[in-house]
Amino acid sequence: MITYPIAKINLGLLVTGKRPDGFHNIETIFYPVPIQDALEVVVSDVFNITISGIDLNEDPEKNLVVKAYQLLKADFQLPPVNIHLHKNIPVGAGLGGGSSDAAYMLLLLNELFQLELTEEQLLNYALQLGSDCPFFIRHKPAFAQGRGELIEEIALNLAGYYLVVVKPSIHISTPEAYQDIVPAMSRISLKALVHFPLSKWKGNLQNQFEHSVFVNHPEVKEIKEKLYQLGAAFALMSGSGSAVYGLFRSDKKNLAAHFSADCHIFTQKL
Incomplete structure (x- = not known):
């Protein structure tokens, strides 16, 4: 099976x-x-x-x-x-x-x-x-x-968006990810935030692990910035990293030239 x-x-x-x-x-x-x-x-x-x-x-x-x-x-x-x-x-x-x-x-x-x-x-x-x-x-x-x-x-459907995931050759362990975390609460519930228009997600929908990961691994921050430069409607590091994803309104081709040769890149229509 x-x-x-x-x-x-x-x-x-x-x-x-x-x-x-x-x-x-x-x-x-x-x-x-x-x-x-x-x-x-x-x-x-x-x-x-x-x-x-x-x-x-x-x-x-x-x-x-x-x-x-x-x-x-x-x-x-x-x-x-x-x-x-x-x-x-x-x-x-x-x-x-x-x-x-x-x-x-x-x-x-x-x-x-x-x-x-x-x-x-x-x-x-x-x-x-x-x-x-x-x-x-x-x-x-x-x-x-x-x-x-x-x-x-929850009722959430991103069908129609194009997902791009970029994974650099960096392995981030769970202990490393948590070592600099200061617990905090969001002003607005994530359940409410994800029902905002996707154009409002940037700056509101956050991954708390990004701060310490970006300090220790600036190349991960650069991937996120590059995804926005390429036209992502929204980009964020997933989990405790190191993969970063972007949501695009149209298909993106030939992305490999924009990232380091050791990055794994996945493109998929949702």
């Missing part, structure tokens, strides 16, 4: 406080985008996993899709499987690729082995794998709070 985990972008991201459990409370809008990995699982005599595409520089056995399999295997009598994961979503980018792979693995195993798990049960399993994994169980535009697991679907 094959499935295609998708990526996400953050339409605004605020860190609103530090939690007693060591995590941070956030507010964000998750929006699904059609940048995809490919995940195949077949029943096998022995367990095995192979990974192709982007080099993850990690032991495949430590991948989140393996953890998802092990999580369900602890509660159900799952047979050994052969897993193949083809990575296309950049890592260390703020696009949620690893979390999406894990969530889609849960969905795939639930269907393949007819486990009949409810959506609520799948969401609970997903949260054990990562704070933003629950979003990918539903993969619909959503306002997220708490660690990212308190999800409220």
